[in-house]
Amino acid sequence: MNNNKDNQVSQNSEDNRVVLDAKLINKSFYDPVQIDVLKDISFQLKSMDFISIIGRSGCGKSTLLYILSTMDTSYKGELYIDNILLTGKTDKELAAVRNEKIGFVFQFHYLLNEFSVLKNVILPGTKLNKKSVEELESIGMNYLKDLGIEHLAHKMAYQISGGGKQRVAIARSMINDPLIIMCDEPTGNLDKTNAEIVFKIFKELASEYKKTLLIVTHDMDFAERTNRIITMEDGRIVS
């Protein structure tokens, strides 16, 4: 575990490096009439930022997250991650970027019910194919231990509770040591206690693992404790 942390510290040592840069992002839906969901969104995410995006439902914050995460490709504007222009890249190249540089945590836990917890955690790692299964399993076990759920490692994913699932999803997002971790309403589906646990984990990811975090939420308590809040209204960033 110590080795692991050292690595990450050295990797992220250059503070204030821009890891994500969105320039004039516009997106419209055309069905049935043109609705502009995002209007001239520009912002930067620096290394080790811990940022939350808040706004009313329908303001476009989730849509923005899907664009930033490279899953949604129908937008105007330019998106750079790690100083590489991603706009216009092929599906295969984007999948590789998601795999290596972005970790995901969704509102609904989205684990593969056919697999054990540990297999779920190491799944993105096997796709990246840089480490052997044994190495990945030991790294995965370490994350599970840090999140306090190592006793669940060999249970099937559908056998564990909601809060547990969300922690497994966080461990999965960490497995490839990504540049940015993106979360879509990570506490939206959890009770107060579990939401608190998950928040503490994010805090730890930011401070101890020096991760860059981008969290979409409508939980104000949660947002206020992050380092920076981006407020969205009607498809624009207002503050």
Next chain:
Amino acid sequence: MRVKYITEIAFALIIARWKQTGVAAVGVTFSITLFIALLGFMEGLNTLLDSLILNRTPHIRLYNDLKISDNQPISMSSKYKDNYNFINSVKPYNTRKEIYNVAKIINQLENDKRVFGIAPKIPTQVFYNVGNIELNGVINGIDVEKEAKLFFFNDYVIEGDYKDLKKIANSIILGKGAADKMLAKVGDIINITTSNGEQFSLKVVGFFQSGMAELDKVQSYASLATTQKLLGKPENYISDIQIKIYEIEKAPMIAIEYSKLFGVDAEDIQTANSQFETGSSVRSLISYAVGLTLLIVSGFGISNILNMLIYEKMDTIAILKATGFDSSDIKKIFTTISLTIGICGGLAGLLFGFLLSLLIDSIPFVTASLPTVETYPIDYGIRYYITAITFALFTTYFAGWFPARKASKLDPVIIIRVR
């Protein structure tokens, strides 16, 4: 490692929905089983029916045909050389039926590497005398051992020992139909009249049943020496030479060659029996069509079940895509599922097909016209098994291809949003 993981995900999905995938595999098993049993049975029948004729027909027959002379006297006359000559009512001339220089030809044929074996034969027209009735008949003078080697003569002798034909002088093996008409038993003496009007007494040493009733009413067999005696011909009189070669498809070519080389007429099996080949190929074509239809239907089954699986597992596809698996990985996962169904169902189908063939093979099938057959014939040719598994993989691959493509094109954003 990646390939391993894709198969692991595929197998996990199969296990999660093992009932549906099991049903799909059973569909493949069923169609492969029927495909193999159907083709094996059909080809077995084809071989049986064809061998009725082909076993007893030489690949090439050398003989002297009755025909009109190519050189009519008038064309030799220098006086009418420049004219067109029309001759009415030309008749064939009286050729000798025997083949000239028979010993030399046989010797040369025996040294030909393409030739499997040869058997001389003298067919002759006779009348069987039954009281004061005369029945039409044909006695074939044969060399018993060579006839047995080439044409399985012994298989068709249903009573008596075929070798007695050579051991006992003036003996005959009667066609079953003819024997029934004459009320003859083995050991009886029968009388015949040759086409020259001479009468002979022959001892019946056995009965012969070819499977074709019309033929059995007429044909009988005697040794070469006996037949030569009937005809009053010397020992070197041979009218037909039957040849079997190693590669039957070369028969027409070799027939032409021998015809030129030996100055005799030569007829190949393809010309003499073309209708049998046609019948066989049409029958196998129909069985292939039925078998392939079964396979295609099971392919639709697989396609359906995969589509259902994709609807049920949309979340899984969305997570895989969100965490960095690309379209081709998703496609590989679903193709793996469908190929696994194909391979498992197909292999089980091969086994059950073989067992069903064994079952059919043990059903009694007795018919008077086929003395050597006791059960339904089955062809266990490995080629049907290879064809079946190849087509099974082919159809399951294509059945899986379209659903797999659909799965790979699913947009994870839409799936995640809808929740």
